[in-house]
Amino acid sequence: MSAAASIPNPAEQPQSTRRDFLVLSAVAFASVGAAAGIWPMLHSLDPSADTRAEATAEVDLTHIKPGQAITVRWQGKPVFIVHRTEAQIARAEADDKAATIDPAKDRTRVKRKEWLVVVGVCTHLGCAPTSRAVGDLAPRYGGWVCPCHYSQYDISGRVRRGPAPSNLPVPPYRFQDEDRLIIG
Ligand code: FES
Numbered sequence: 001m002s003a004a005a006s007i008p009n010p011a012e013q014p015q016s017t018r019r020d021f022l023v024l025s026a027v028a029f030a031s032v033g034a035a036a037g038i039w040p041m042l043h044s045l046d047p048s049a050d051t052r053a054e055a056t057a058e059v060d061l062t063h064i065k066p067g068q069a070i071t072v073r074w075q076g077k078p079v080f081i082v083h084r085t086e087a088q089i090a091r092a093e094a095d096d097k098a099a100t101i102d103p104a105k106d107r108t109r110v111k112r113k114e115w116l117v118v119v120g121v122c123t124h125l126g127c128a129p130t131s132r133a134v135g136d137l138a139p140r141y142g143g144w145v146c147p148c149h150y151s152q153y154d155i156s157g158r159v160r161r162g163p164a165p166s167n168l169p170v171p172p173y174r175f176q177d178e179d180r181l182i183i184g
Pocket residue numbers: 122123124125126127146147148149150151162163164
């Protein structure tokens with residue numbers, strides 16, 4: 001199992017010191033065959049047609065501490081699951097009126113404030129947004145930046161700077177119990 005390590009709160013850290021959300025592939029698993037995976041590896045994986053077709057993915061949340069995130073695969077797509085801190089929640093809610101490209105209140109994008117679940121595919125041309133701060137690619141709004149054309153997403157997954165036209169989609173999901181998430 002991967003060691004869990006805290007990440008700096010993007011809202012509290014200089015952009016130059018931000019690190020990518022920790023990927024804890026070992027704590028995410030698929031109930032019916034959808035493979036969990038480390039985000040950078042997703043490009044090299046070639047899910048089979050039957051994997052793509054799997055309807056649901058089940059994720060154990062117990063090892064994802066506040067401030068950490070994982071990426072799991074669901075129907076062939078990466079899904080970001082972020083355990084948000086109080087500061088991240090406050091930032092997301094404070095920015096409700098600032099997200100003007102595809103306006104949405106944070107509370108409409110989560111079922112539990114501490115858990116953000118979004119499809120990790122840029123809504124411009126489908127590149128992979130990253131939370132890693134690398135030079136000019138630093139996320140500016142506590143979420144992700146797309147390396148292709150620099151769209152910016154906040155910690156609610158809302159697009160804050162284009163060319164992406166819309167927010168990161170929220171997939172269908174539910175909490176099976178306190179510590180278990182079902183996507184799909
Ligand atoms: S594909 Fe993300 S900004 Fe163009």
